[in-house]
Amino acid sequence: MTEIERNERYNKYVEAKIAKTHAWPSLFNAFWIGGFICVLGQIFNDLLLIWFPTMATQSAWTFTLIFLIFLASFLTGLGVFDKIAVYAGAGTIVPITGFSNSIASPAMEFKNEGIVFGMCAKMFVIAGPVIVFGTVASMIVGLIYLFL
Amino acid sequence: MSDSKYQTIYFKNKPKIIGFYSIVGPKEGKGSLKEYFDYIMKDDLFGEKTYEKAERKMVEQAVMGAVYNANITPKELQLFLSGDLLNQIVTSSFAARSFDVPYVGLFGACSTMAESLAVGASLVNAGYFNNVACSTASHFSTAERQFRYPLELGNQRPPTSQWTVTGAGCCILSNKGDGPVITSATFGKVTDFGINDVNNMGSVMAPGAASTLIAHFNDTNTTPDDYDLIVTGDLGKLGSEILIDLMEDHGFKMGVNYNDCGQIIYNGKQSVLMGGSGCGCSATVLNSYILKKIKNGEYKKVLFVATGALLSATSTQQGDTIPGIAHAVVIESQENFDNSKKNVKSKKRSKK
Amino acid sequence: MLPWYEYLIVFCVGGLICMIGQILIISTKITTARILVLFEMIGVFLAAIDIYEPISAFAKAGINVPIVGFGASLAKGAINAVKAQGLLGVFTGGMASVAGGLAAAIGFGFLFGSLFKAKTKKF
Structure with missing residues (x-):
């Protein structure tokens, strides 16, 4: 038996050995918390439009996102966000709250290494790819539409 | 040697x-x-x-x-x-x-x-x-x-x-004073069974532990039954199960005297998933529970196998598989060691 | 305010998107950064092929709040800016449209990062 065969066999064995956890509860949690965050955004958006009837729809949406981002970083700061997230899983990662948390959490974590090379540089360890991919993709889309 | x-x-x-x-x-x-x-x-x-x-x-x-x-x-x-x-x-x-x-x-x-x-x-x-x-x-x-x-x-x-x-x-x-005696040590080989999941350390280290244990039992002509306690460092629940399977493949049956530091350090209600890990896991369990029990005579001969996963953050990001290692030491209570020496001497005498 | 069933739609669509994320986490061991990028790219794609608008009109916050909406506004911003300004829009459009969210995330991250200290997980 070669080493590669042995490793393949071992990997398969380990894979089979891992106890299958029941996925349903975590799917349900992700569903209701994710849905709840979206409804929260919608309610804030609607209230905003009631209070400021002259506001443009696009601006209202931007304010809604800013509100949710604020909420998520604040809860991250208080140390509550990760407690909710361990229960909700993707329910808090996929909404914009996850993006906000992924910037605030390394900022808090690495401030011991200094403001410049610690907090500010490490702030984007997780969110960096989101910004890079987003920017590049939007430029590609723009280019396509430019030549269409 | x-x-x-x-x-x-x-x-x-x-x-x-x-x-x-x-x-x-x-x-x-x-x-x-x-x-x-x-x-x-x-x-x-x-x-x-x-x-x-x-x-x-x-x-x-x-x-x-x-x-x-x-x-x-x-x-x-x-x-x-x-x-x-x-x-x-x-x-x-x-x-x-x-x-x-x-x-x-x-x-x-x-x-x-x-x-x-x-x-x-x-x-x-x-x-x-x-x-x-x-x-x-x-x-x-x-x-x-x-x-x-x-x-x-x-x-x-x-x-x-x-x-x-x-x-x-x-x-x-x-070498002066009193206390549990370290009678032998087995240095382990680095083993890599091709696992690259950083969140599954038990399965990385289990082959390392198995290799060291097999070497130890073969070198010393002992079986798992010769020890009051065989304790691995931080294999966790999954890793211990894998180790028991691997040892059985090589003809060693790990009995009730086998345990894992990662599994005993926390109680069942603490959400630690597979159990504890890290240097501190085996170190704290050895320096509290195990040595105290050897001192008060509950255990006479303990095989302590600390297991390690030799990875760095860089090696994982580059997609390398994770090598594992384990070293073993035998710790005996002083009385047990003295008695076994006497037994050897008396056996030698009886042979004469 | 919207009638109650509109909120139900928001809840269900938003929940469903998160549930798809959870299925990916369970079945592929995908990390947070990859999840965020993946869903963002879905948003860019939906907006690029011009079907994001009707979905958004139907699901509202259900799709705007997930990071899908963030990706979609990047793409929408780029498309609109290109139409108005030509080549310059390729560079300015995307970032300008998400500038609010991005600045908020960085600003609040900086603020709360300096105010609070990371605590050991307790669970």
Whole structure:
């Protein structure tokens, strides 16, 4: 038996050995918390439009996102966000709250290494790819539409 | 030991553990071994500004505590052997600043406790040093930020992951005085069975543990039944199950005397998934529960196998598979060791 | 305010998107950064092929709040800016449209990062 065969066999064995956890509860949690965050955004958006009837729809949406981002970083700061997230899983990662948390959490974590090379540089360890991919993709889309 | 086939060395001059000390974090202090630990920290920062500094302070306290328990003065300490999980083993080296003692840094990831005991026992047995401090530490928060994610990031830990123990342990080895005796040590080989999942350390280290255990049983002509307790470092629930299967494939049946530090340190209600891990896991369990039980006579002969996964954050990102290692030491109670010597002598006499 | 069933739609669509994320986490061990990028790219794609608008009109916050909406506004911003300004829009459009969210995330991250300290996980 070669080493590669042995490793393949071992990997398969380990894979089979891992106890299958029941996925349903975590799917349900992700569903209701994710849905709840979206409804929260919608309610804030609607209230905003009631209070400021002259506001443009696009601006209202931007304010809604800013509100949710604020909420998520604040809860991250208080140390509550990760407690909710361990229960909700993707329910808090996929909404914009996850993006906000992924910037605030390394900022808090690495401030011991200094403001410049610690907090500010490490702030984007997780969110960096989101910004890079987003920017590049939007430029590609723009280019396509430019030549269409 | 000229024959390179063997991995086990024997200590004839009775290197003894004359003092030991364990210090753990608050979470471990709520676990099932809480009454055995010498000191339980009230908070993870231990009065320091950063978790790294707290880890350092834990090592310092563990060494000083062990020196005190060994009834020697800090000046009598002759050598400090230590290792930990952080890059360039800063915890150990920086803690060594505060002792006026020669220092040898070791790295064996989570297997460092057994590694330092084996190296320390060799040096004491050979008569080069007396009063050697063997120590390791790990801290959940420093390991997490180095190997995984920021603490406050909202993610779910995969079901196969383990919880790095916050804790430090230290043993003082000497050939004078009384205490449990280290009678032999087996140095392990690095094994890699092609696992590259950083959240599944148990399956990385189980083949390493199996290889060392098989070598040990073959070298010493013993079976698992010859020990009151066989304890692995931090395989966790999954890893221990894999180890039992692997050992069975090689014809060794691990019985009820087998246990894993990672599984006994926390109680069932604490959400640690597969169990504890890290240098501190085996170090604190050895320096509290196991050595205390050897001292009060409950265990006579213990095989302590600390297991380690030799990875770095860079190697994982580059997609490398993770190698594992395990070192084993046999710790016997003093009476048991003296009796077995007498038995050997009497057997020799009867043969004559 | 909208009638109650509109909120139900928001809840269900938003929940469903998160549930798809959870299925990916369980079945592929995918990390947080990859999840965020993946869903963002879905948003860019939906907006690029011009079907994001009708979905958004139906699901509202259900799709705007997930990071899918963030990706979609990047793409929408780029498309609109290109139409108005030509080549310059390729560079300015995307970032300008998400500038609010991005600045908020960085600003609040900086603020709360300096105010609070990371604590050891307790669970």
